[in-house]
Amino acid sequence: MNELTINLQSKSNIPLYEQIYSYIKNDIQSGRIQSGEKLPSTRSLSRYLEVSRSTVELAYEQLLSEGYVESEPYRGFFVAQIEELYQLKQSPKRIPGGSVREEKRYSYDFTPNGVDLNSFPYNAWRKLSRDCLMDDRAEMFRLGEPQGEYGLREAICDYLHQARGVNCQPEQIIVGAGNDYLLMLLTTVIGHEHKVALENPTYKQAYRLFKNLSYEVCTVDMDSRGMDITKLTESNADIAFVMPSHQYPLGIVMPIKRRLALLKWANEQEGRYIIEDDYDSEFRYKGKPIPALQGYDSCDKVIYMGTFSKSIAPAIRMSYMVLPKSLLVLYQEKSSFLNSTVSKVDQLILQKFIEEGYYERHLNKTRALYKSRHDTLLGCLKSLQDRCVISGENAGVHLLLHFHNHMAEDELTARAAQKGVRVYGLTEYYIEPQVGKQATILLGYANMNEEKIQEAVRILDEAWK
Amino acid sequence: MNELTINLQSKSNIPLYEQIYSYIKNDIQSGRIQSGEKLPSTRSLSRYLEVSRSTVELAYEQLLSEGYVESEPYRGFFVAQIEELYQLKQSPKRIPGGSVREEKRYSYDFTPNGVDLNSFPYNAWRKLSRDCLMDDRAEMFRLGEPQGEYGLREAICDYLHQARGVNCQPEQIIVGAGNDYLLMLLTTVIGHEHKVALENPTYKQAYRLFKNLSYEVCTVDMDSRGMDITKLTESNADIAFVMPSHQYPLGIVMPIKRRLALLKWANEQEGRYIIEDDYDSEFRYKGKPIPALQGYDSCDKVIYMGTFSKSIAPAIRMSYMVLPKSLLVLYQEKSSFLNSTVSKVDQLILQKFIEEGYYERHLNKTRALYKSRHDTLLGCLKSLQDRCVISGENAGVHLLLHFHNHMAEDELTARAAQKGVRVYGLTEYYIEPQVGKQATILLGYANMNEEKIQEAVRILDEAWK
Numbered sequence: 001m002n003e004l005t006i007n008l009q010s011k012s013n014i015p016l017y018e019q020i021y022s023y024i025k026n027d028i029q030s031g032r033i034q035s036g037e038k039l040p041s042t043r044s045l046s047r048y049l050e051v052s053r054s055t056v057e058l059a060y061e062q063l064l065s066e067g068y069v070e071s072e073p074y075r076g077f078f079v080a081q082i083e084e085l086y087q088l089k090q091s092p093k094r095i096p097g098g099s100v101r102e103e104k105r106y107s108y109d110f111t112p113n114g115v116d117l118n119s120f121p122y123n124a125w126r127k128l129s130r131d132c133l134m135d136d137r138a139e140m141f142r143l144g145e146p147q148g149e150y151g152l153r154e155a156i157c158d159y160l161h162q163a164r165g166v167n168c169q170p171e172q173i174i175v176g177a178g179n180d181y182l183l184m185l186l187t188t189v190i191g192h193e194h195k196v197a198l199e200n201p202t203y204k205q206a207y208r209l210f211k212n213l214s215y216e217v218c219t220v221d222m223d224s225r226g227m228d229i230t231k232l233t234e235s236n237a238d239i240a241f242v243m244p245s246h247q248y249p250l251g252i253v254m255p256i257k258r259r260l261a262l263l264k265w266a267n268e269q270e271g272r273y274i275i276e277d278d279y280d281s282e283f284r285y286k287g288k289p290i291p292a293l294q295g296y297d298s299c300d301k302v303i304y305m306g307t308f309s310k311s312i313a314p315a316i317r318m319s320y321m322v323l324p325k326s327l328l329v330l331y332q333e334k335s336s337f338l339n340s341t342v343s344k345v346d347q348l349i350l351q352k353f354i355e356e357g358y359y360e361r362h363l364n365k366t367r368a369l370y371k372s373r374h375d376t377l378l379g380c381l382k383s384l385q386d387r388c389v390i391s392g393e394n395a396g397v398h399l400l401l402h403f404h405n406h407m408a409e410d411e412l413t414a415r416a417a418q419k420g421v422r423v424y425g426l427t428e429y430y431i432e433p434q435v436g437k438q439a440t441i442l443l444g445y446a447n448m449n450e451e452k453i454q455e456a457v458r459i460l461d462e463a464w465k
Numbered sequence: 466m467n468e469l470t471i472n473l474q475s476k477s478n479i480p481l482y483e484q485i486y487s488y489i490k491n492d493i494q495s496g497r498i499q500s501g502e503k504l505p506s507t508r509s510l511s512r513y514l515e516v517s518r519s520t521v522e523l524a525y526e527q528l529l530s531e532g533y534v535e536s537e538p539y540r541g542f543f544v545a546q547i548e549e550l551y552q553l554k555q556s557p558k559r560i561p562g563g564s565v566r567e568e569k570r571y572s573y574d575f576t577p578n579g580v581d582l583n584s585f586p587y588n589a590w591r592k593l594s595r596d597c598l599m600d601d602r603a604e605m606f607r608l609g610e611p612q613g614e615y616g617l618r619e620a621i622c623d624y625l626h627q628a629r630g631v632n633c634q635p636e637q638i639i640v641g642a643g644n645d646y647l648l649m650l651l652t653t654v655i656g657h658e659h660k661v662a663l664e665n666p667t668y669k670q671a672y673r674l675f676k677n678l679s680y681e682v683c684t685v686d687m688d689s690r691g692m693d694i695t696k697l698t699e700s701n702a703d704i705a706f707v708m709p710s711h712q713y714p715l716g717i718v719m720p721i722k723r724r725l726a727l728l729k730w731a732n733e734q735e736g737r738y739i740i741e742d743d744y745d746s747e748f749r750y751k752g753k754p755i756p757a758l759q760g761y762d763s764c765d766k767v768i769y770m771g772t773f774s775k776s777i778a779p780a781i782r783m784s785y786m787v788l789p790k791s792l793l794v795l796y797q798e799k800s801s802f803l804n805s806t807v808s809k810v811d812q813l814i815l816q817k818f819i820e821e822g823y824y825e826r827h828l829n830k831t832r833a834l835y836k837s838r839h840d841t842l843l844g845c846l847k848s849l850q851d852r853c854v855i856s857g858e859n860a861g862v863h864l865l866l867h868f869h870n871h872m873a874e875d876e877l878t879a880r881a882a883q884k885g886v887r888v889y890g891l892t893e894y895y896i897e898p899q900v901g902k903q904a905t906i907l908l909g910y911a912n913m914n915e916e917k918i919q920e921a922v923r924i925l926d927e928a929w930k
Binding site: 017018021062065068118120125126130134138141143184187205208212254255309316335337338339341342343345 | 482526527530531532533545546583585591605607609642643646653656670673677679690718719720721722723724751752755774780782783799802804805810859
């Protein structure tokens with residue numbers, strides 16, 4: 001083959017070399033030029049097409065580097081042998097607009113996972129964000145420390161010590177993009193030879209994650225003080241995932257005696273650990289916060305996890321994990337090559353947010369806000385006293401109603417839904433289905449103002465008559 | 466016990482109820498008050514201490530909620546039975562200042578992982594960041610889509626289609642905080658029953674990660690066209706991790722024939738997949754970019770991964786993964802409950818950065834910058850022609866020198882280090898040690914300006930004489 005009749009568009013936006021390249025590539029892909037065939041020399045093709053020789057050379061080089069043609073010294077360019085034809089299909093037209101989430105519309109939603117975002121200090125966050133991007137520019141975009149920036153870890157360490165009684169050094173803290181990620185990271189440290197026990201009911205996300213990561217998982221029943229230690233021992237699990245300061249969803253505070261029994265369990269055998277998920281202990285409306293279990297641990301057995309999702313905002317993807325010293329050594333050996341999952345700018349914003357006192361003010365403000373919603377809700381719920389008993393009050397952002405009017409959970413949620421109020425049944429938090437349990441409804445109040453709470457409880461009172 | 470002599474400090478910052486609570490707690494912890502002992506009634510203690518009864522009640526409630534005391538109806542408060550005494554120790558004083566990284570000082574560093582951060586468009590990024598925090602405030606801090614915001618996925622999809630020939634829908638894209646995280650996420654989708662084959666030499670991070678996640682891992686040797694498919698088949702692996710557009714560290718572009726053979730391999734057996742790590746294909750200095758392998762895949766076998774760490778900045782923790790449709794179904798079933806690891810604000814900034822053309826301009830600017838450094842380095846290296854052959858040029862941000870002067874790699878790096886120039890031996894990229902391989906040095910040029918390149922090569926020329 002000495003000539004290729006290519007209809008070049010000299011006025012096109014596409015460079016001439018690319019037109020030549022595309023034409024030949026298409027011909028090879030479609031089989032119009034057979035493998036083994038010799039391409040015209042760059043000199044003859046450039047003369048034939050009336051373009052410069054370097055234009056043709058560029059086209060040939062591109063074909064060469066993608067492997068469509070091969071060059072043989074002193075002989076020229078030959079079409080490569082391509083076993084099968086794969087076509088690059090045009091991607092089909094997309095449905096315009098964003099993804100559609102179907103969701104039933106409710107006028108009132110007592111979600112237990114709400115966060116009040118109106119009280120978020122946007123101006124402070126924006127100011128800090130601007131400051132961080134002003135100074136130390138290149139440094140902000142260089143790869144950071146795998147465990148998170150040291151300054152942020154110091155700020156978290158001080159906060160944990162003062163507010164949660166957590167006993168650690170910044171060296172033990174790992175900052176990561178959410179609890180899910182940190183649990184994944186933890187599995188690379190502790191390996192897969194473990195059996196994990198979770199409370200029943202529990203935070204289902206953690207249960208599913210361990211399952212997905214191919215762990216042996218089980219649940220252990222709770223009594224009024226938290227996870228039953230005898231049953232934990234019987235389960236043969238060696239990792240206990242617990243929420244001692246405010247169990248989700250039951251709202252139980254694990255008393256000191258049970259905490260010590262749990263620590264004793266962990267200490268009885270090598271390789272046993274406790275994962276303490278301290279997800280919302282910032283919110284307590286009576287007395288001082290309950291100190292973290294980690295603070296009582298003198299045997300290096302507690303892996304402490306905390307998050308800013310509840311206390312600042314869910315879209316701030318920042319959580320942290322405090323490793324006991326023995327696991328820290330393992331982490332450094334096995335997993336410290338993994339890069340941080342949080343951008344340096346975000347870490348610095350958060351560090352300043354804590355250091356300059358914004359976090360404390362924000363916590364106090366939201367605590368006061370949630371307390372007044374909590375109090376309003378408790379006040380309104382007096383009208384339901386004849387049908388249910390309340391538990392889980394004084395902490396967190398939800399409480400529970402235990403019904404004794406023989407209505408089933410399904411019926412309670414359905415009747416509320418009919419009138420536009422979304423409430424949540426406890427059943428969905430159980431891993432194994434519970435037979436004959438009392439109907440229990442969760443009411444979250446973080447995301448409802450007092451007027452809405454009053455209106456919604458009035459509707460529930462009607463619906464549940 | 467009817468009286469507790471507590472020395473209350475009425476002028477202290479610590480509230481009175483907390484002083485009472487701490488005193489009793491300490492006495493219980495130290496054993497001064499025995500378990501089973503009855504506390505004075507709130508009425509008698511308040512009279513004795515001359516404080517209001519509600520102050521004592523608050524202290525008792527705190528002790529009750531932490532489990533130090535128990536309440537018996539009509540009888541009063543009794544000290545709980547606590548099996549062992551654990552003391553909350555004061556955290557030892559920390560060493561002030563940040564963590565110290567020891568690193569030998571070099572005047573010149575040819576790191577192959579460099580990124581030029583001076584050309585980063587700080588002002589644009591800051592402006593976009595400000596804009597994002599201005600509008601839609603509460604929405605920005607609400608929990609986002611697990612796969613990443615749809616708008617960002619659309620922007621990435623369009624970019625991938627145009628620039629990389631990747632054939633996908635935004636629904637197939639998952640945005641995540643770095644490649645390491647996305648690989649972890651992928652393992653929750655595909656499960657652990659796989660054997661992963663990586664190129665040898667390869668990107669060691671991926672090898673270590675699969676190892677850590679308890680996968681069976683092996684390496685497959687490469688020839689001048691990439692991974693050897695016969696050896697891949699013999700390895701019994703069912704997942705091939707490859708970098709077809711610009712192999713790291715060898716810089717090989719996998720020709721179309723090998724690509725089709727690899728796709729054929731994947732299609733021969735159910736459960737086989739190819740992970741295409743397309744980490745730096747933005748940088749090509751001659752002709753058009755090499756299209757991604759994913760674009761040739763008509764059998765739903767390629768998992769495509771890309772990152773903004775190389776093309777924007779390492780500290781921007783944003784990568785993405787394009788799942789074939791069959792795996793997307795699995796992801797939705799098994800892993801879509803996992804929350805996104807990237808903050809919504811950062812996602813929106815990046816979306817606008819792409820949509821408003823900043824990304825394209827930034828890419829063109831850095832490509833031109835790296836090209837001129839690449840050209841300068843190639844020019845300077847002519848002085849070493851008598852000792853080595855160059856490969857891996859025209860793409861990426863590093864090239865390779867293969868020595869035929871019988872100097873060992875160790876000697877080459879050591880001699881350079883002695884004169885303050887840091888260069889990198891190929892050996893450290895091999896998983897299994899290679900015997901009798903030619904000494905090969907990597908020179909990265911992204912982070913060195915032209916003057917420094919000239920000076921450094923002059924020093925290397927001397928050092929390697």
